[in-house]
Amino acid sequence: MQQLTPEINMPNGKMTQVGNSRNQLYGPRKLLVCGYAPKDQERLLNLLDEEKLEALPVIFISKGNQGRTLQELLAFEDYSGLDQKSSLPRTLIMSGLTEKELHQLMIAYRKSGMAPQMWATLTPISENWVLRNLLKELQAENAAMRRRQAGQNARIHDPG
Numbered sequence: 001m002q003q004l005t006p007e008i009n010m011p012n013g014k015m016t017q018v019g020n021s022r023n024q025l026y027g028p029r030k031l032l033v034c035g036y037a038p039k040d041q042e043r044l045l046n047l048l049d050e051e052k053l054e055a056l057p058v059i060f061i062s063k064g065n066q067g068r069t070l071q072e073l074l075a076f077e078d079y080s081g082l083d084q085k086s087s088l089p090r091t092l093i094m095s096g097l098t099e100k101e102l103h104q105l106m107i108a109y110r111k112s113g114m115a116p117q118m119w120a121t122l123t124p125i126s127e128n129w130v131l132r133n134l135l136k137e138l139q140a141e142n143a144a145m146r147r148r149q150a151g152q153n154a155r156i157h158d159p160g
Contacts, residue, residue, distance in 0.1 A: 025102065027095035027122035030057040030074055034135065035090035035117070038083045043114060051108045053101060062086050066132040070122060073131060089135050090115060095122035118142055
């Protein structure tokens with residue numbers, strides 16, 4: 001299985017690989033969580049606890065808040081939206097984590113067996129985006145990536 005190195009959008013619009021340092025990424029130290037049922041919210045909180053990331057503020061976003069900017073959502077109190085169902089696309093938006101924590105969280109999440117989700121990191125540009133628009137952009141990027149991977153797999157398995 002191929003290990004992917006996370007990438008983030010930088011202010012110049014280019015993707016850059018995330019290292020594994022203690023350098024803190026942009027924004028206040030928080031997680032914005034979309035599309036989680038209450039039982040999955042609890043699983044995520046347990047995962048954060050197991051990974052010693054329990055001090056990381058978490059905000060669960062409902063569909064009613066999709067018209068707000070990320071900056072507005074990051075101002076919500078810790079545990080806002082807990083136990084509320086969310087029909088948004090399943091997404092975790094990371095803000096202010098260190099590069100090392102970002103890798104730690106992504107690896108632990110994949111090992112947990114929880115449902116696949118989209119991942120994003122806050123940038124100076126994205127903090128002013130309305131959540132609805134960010135989610136649409138992430139869905140388009142994920143669809144394009146799946147098409148590329150399907151094309152690569154087809155070439156690998158082509159007997160011709």
